[in-house]
Amino acid sequence: MSAEADRKFFIGAGRALGGATIFALPMLMTKEMWELGGHLDPHRIVVLLLATLPMLVFLSAYSGFEETAQLFHDVVDAFVAIALAAIAAAVVLALIAVFRPGVSQREWLGMLALQIVPASIGALLAQSQLGADGEKGNTEIDHDDPGYLAELGLMAAGALFLGFNIAPTEEVLLIATKMTDVHMLLLVLVSVLVMHGFVFAVEFRGHHAGKASGALLRFSVPGYCIAFIVSAFVLWSFGRFDGASVDEWMRLSAVLAFPSAIGAAAARLVL
């Protein structure tokens, strides 16, 4: 237990707190997120958190705020991220007077539980975004060739993150109402095309040279499907599907899948 290990941990923890704050701020300062914390079905909060945990373990394996080399350590890092995310979220919510006397235990716990999802993702991404040393090679997933499943996992994380940003807003419903069926069709096609543009950018960066053929079928189309499913999951979690028809579910998911798909594609480029 040397001072060196402690020092490295505190540097990592500082980065994680910064990452959690940056990534969660848009949601920390969104009214709908506070209200959702108070009235979201408890079973949905549980499902959301249980779905987030394996995502965090995966992200830690890919690029945690400490170079990790084994599954157990990735789990430890995921819980560190959750703890630091909760601290960052609680401090910001208290600072902006959302946590104040009169707010019940159920309400603030619900708010905190929701904010832990984006904030803990942010805490883990802090290493690859804010880290200066660039020692990515030490993680057990090789960044130059992470493997197909890891690539899909990254896309799911990117989709979850950006989808989470936009799903709580009223605008998703409003946009879905305004759009005609032709708009919907175009939006889906453009989403896949934009994704494919990002896929090409990844190829261009030289990380996936020689795989350009079939990239549409290998990444863009399955990536869009992942973004669509993640969007539907987030919308369901936030109660946006309640009382709506199946047609409405599809329309809302297609609207949210647009940003989610870009998040999914960008995750491969950025991380």
Next chain:
Amino acid sequence: MTKAKGQQDDEVSRFEWIVAALGAIGFIFIIGYFGREAARGDAPPPMVTVRVDSITASAGGFTAHFEARNTGGSPASAIQLHAELRDDQRLIEASQVRIDYLAAGSMSRGGFFFSHDPRAATLSARATGFLEP
């Protein structure tokens, strides 16, 4: 590619264990908290009670300060509060206010404005309706 671990990698700061343990405990607590609530099934409906705790006079009239608390088991939105000043049975003045949102167990403060002094009459206040969020 998996790198061989150096000795340095095996060394984990004790603070990391402490923070990870806190994270695990907090996570399990939150899961347990909402899991228990989910297992209980349907929550009782919202019930908003209004209590006027003080009256102040100002240039334009009087303010009856209230505290509205949702003592039910579910959250409510668009809660309508209604206050009346009566002298015996005769209605002197009424005042309304709306609370946007009140989670279960949460409390919100506000005031009813009156032009007559509420201290010289009988003041009653109650919630008259809500919407499910």
